[in-house]
Amino acid sequence: MEAPGESEAESRGPLLVRGRAQVHLAGRTLETLEKVAEDIRSEGGKPETAQVDALDERAVDEYVDAVAAHFGGIDISFNLISLGDVQGTPPAEMSLQDFEQPIATAMRTQFLPRGPRPAT
Numbered sequence: 001m002e003a004p005g006e007s008e009a010e011s012r013g014p015l016l017v018r019g020r021a022q023v024h025l026a027g028r029t030l031e032t033l034e035k036v037a038e039d040i041r042s043e044g045g046k047p048e049t050a051q052v053d054a055l056d057e058r059a060v061d062e063y064v065d066a067v068a069a070h071f072g073g074i075d076i077s078f079n080l081i082s083l084g085d086v087q088g089t090p091p092a093e094m095s096l097q098d099f100e101q102p103i104a105t106a107m108r109t110q111f112l113p114r115g116p117r118p119a120t
Contacts, residue, residue, distance in 0.1 A: 021045075021076070024067050026052040054081045054109045064113040081109050 023040055025033045030051050037047040052063045068074050083102035086094060 023047040026050045026063055028053050060112045079109050
């Protein structure tokens with residue numbers, strides 16, 4: 001979905017376009033997605049963008065199912081979401097909740113959308 005630091009998405013998007021992939025970017029903030037989409041357009045791609053919260057199971061499923069149905073499947077997906085981790089606090093001073101938060105977020109967003117959707 002969306003990258004907090006756009007560098008990885010910025011580097012992968014144009015590479016996918018050079019391989020003639022149809023690229024779909026989804027995230028909470030359309031402004032952020034549009035920056036990456038512009039890089040893809042500059043390489044000749046025609047990216048699609050959509051506002052989707054990667055932590056909302058229903059929203060992710062609906063979006064992924066719609067893209068798969070319209071384009072005949074999804075072959076590759078990757079997740080670039082911010083995990084909300086606490087920086088600069090020694091573990092001995094960190095609360096259990098602060099420690100567990102990024103782990104739970106990572107696991108949830110890796111589980112959703114439950115992998116690529118093959119063409120039906």
